[in-house]
Amino acid sequence: MNVIRQTLDRVSIPIIAILLGLAASSFFVALAGANPIDAYQRLFCEGFGPKGCATFGDLIFVQAEQEDGSFQTVFSPTYGAGGNRLALVLEQATPLILTALSAAVAFQVGMFSIGMDGQFVLGGIVAAFLGYWIPDQIYLAAGVTDPETASESLRTIMHLVVPLLCIGASMLVGAIYSWIPGILKIRLNVNELISTIIFNAIAVQLVGYLVNFPLRSDMNNIARTRRIDDTAWLIPFNRGIFADIEWFSGARLGIGLIIALLAAGLVWFFLWRTTAGYEQRMTRGSSLFARFGGIPSARAALRAMLISGALSGLAGALYILGVERRVVDGFATSGTGFEGVLVAILSKESIIGILLVAPFFAGLNLGAINFQFGNLPRQLGGIIIAFIILFSSMEDFIRLQLAKLTNRGRARRRDKTPGEAAV
């Protein structure tokens, strides 16, 4: 009973925040001359709904057209014909989960690093480059001129090794790029928020340069790198093991999600079940107190920054190796890393919270990009997210207001009771 009440207590604020956020944003929708309820229906259907979704109800049960032309009510999340949009949501949520974990690890040590964006794009470009460069070198060494003719065993071995190498390199690059603001903070007390924002900008410019100049593969209108070799590709479910399940057919969802869930479990274990994680959480409380307690707080903070950077680099690598397979100009400015920070803030750095909030954000973004409603632009998604963040951080204020409301009700009842007794 107590557990239920606790969970309810913890979940209530984010849910209130989401509802308030939607309510506040509906003001802007109305200002733009659209009906908020219709707009939200459209937004959520495009984000989470099945094919033919038109109302909120369709998010749960939808009338699906069968092959013989009749309609049948089906449970939307499992309805797979033509690919379910939730698979797409999970595909987009994978990098969000990892960057949010990255942010959570950094926040848990008290470092307000938001450098996930820079680490993410650098991880991505490293994976994209190594994804064709390493196989090239291997083919060269093995004397294979045409990759198609390479022996099956060589390709199998490569398929096991190359992605691991790419991911490892991306994680390393991310970790190094996160270590720099960390060491600047610890040794020189440079504000990590400002330094990571500037580092993000530098990484974005650098990746933009790399895509446009040295790594540009063809004279395509939009600059892009060469496609990674097939042996470096993390084959998505719809092309690999679950090729017959239609649920997956529309999305490039793949092993990345499993790795992300695994990473979430490991991060939870690290933070709450190991000495190093304990040191980290203590350092956040008060780094001076932790130091007097014999905890090497500087080392804990640096370790957290390294882990955080590696997670963001991993996110970038998985996104390139599993989803995009090449870096296209504009990848750097997509802001996925920053979304991860917002996910971590809204979920109050709890791991389960991240796993729930990341798909929500991914679906909201997906819906905002796809929905065509009047002339509402996709920035509506950003406005909603900003309001949700704002309201969720008003936790104390909302609790106070709720308490006041209930207290007033109680007081009124108390006032009434003696009066009635007198009568």
Place this chain on the structure above:
Amino acid sequence: MISFLNRYGRQLRILLLIVGILLLLFILFGLPMNLLQSSIRLATPYVLGSLAAIIASRAGVLNLAIEGMMLIGSFIAVAVLYKTGLDPLIGVLAATIAGGLLGTIFAVLYLRIKINLIILALAVNLFIANATVFFLRTSFGAFGTLADPSIRSLPTIQLPLISQIPYVGSLLGGYNAVVYISWIMVIVIWGVLFRTQFGRHIRAVGENREAAVSVGINVTRVQIFALTLSGMLAGMAGSFLSIGVLSQFVADMTAGRGWTSITVSLFAFEQPIPAFFTSLFFGLSEALSFYLQSRPELQLPPDLLLALPQIVTVLALVLVAIRIRAGVLLRRHNFATQFTQELQKLRQGQLIGDAPPKAPEQPASAD
């Protein structure tokens, strides 16, 4: 290292000063005039932005929403002028008011509802970045860029007397009104901070909140005023970006200048007048990046040149941190040496009270 600093500190400082003066002479006479003019022009958002950061952090609140306040200023300035044909100065005024309003809202959310400052700043910046593009589309039907002949940029003003002087005239004259206002604001903010009652209150609140409360200063009110002022300055800086340089609004046109402004204020140790000169330097780095881009014969990649101001910013952050750190280390070291000397004297039998202890040898002053 520390003893070296101690012994040669003065010489080192003189050396740095000479290098600085030589660099300044090179910048003033070795670089082309139009580069210098554009760096002075491009320094304006940093001048105003860093003043905004200074006034807020002097009041004890790190204003991390300057980026959003600048952006709303840029947007409002253009939105007011669009199809109305009003004087551009009205646009600047509207931007200033809008920035001030956002500053007040920010202050109230932070001080009354007590939202975490960093999260609040991130949310405000995110909101403004999205809302400007949202209204660009819904109110003006524009996709990412709002340009129209009815939006006029600020006219340049020739200063009456100064423009007659040969070199200085072209260096200091021929900018638009906001540039001159920003120079005046440096003096005004300096005066407000250090010569008025309100400024004393701001500094008192920033230095020690509890003490300020105990002498009867209304801390919350002072902070709200400071953040409003900060927002107004940032809004004006934003209006310069949209109608001072160009005459259009582009989505996310502040491009990190708000964050750089915070760095400028840190670099200048939250002093208005040093902040002005630091801003000039940042303006130069930005102008240089544009200047080099405009010369294709140099074969420099544009993306990397765009990163030049950011790299300068990181270097500035590190430099100022090293300076602070070195100061701390130096003080600590000097204290330790002095302490050891005293201790040795005690051990050698110069007991206190026996004879008045001689003043310890003063190590080279380390401030």
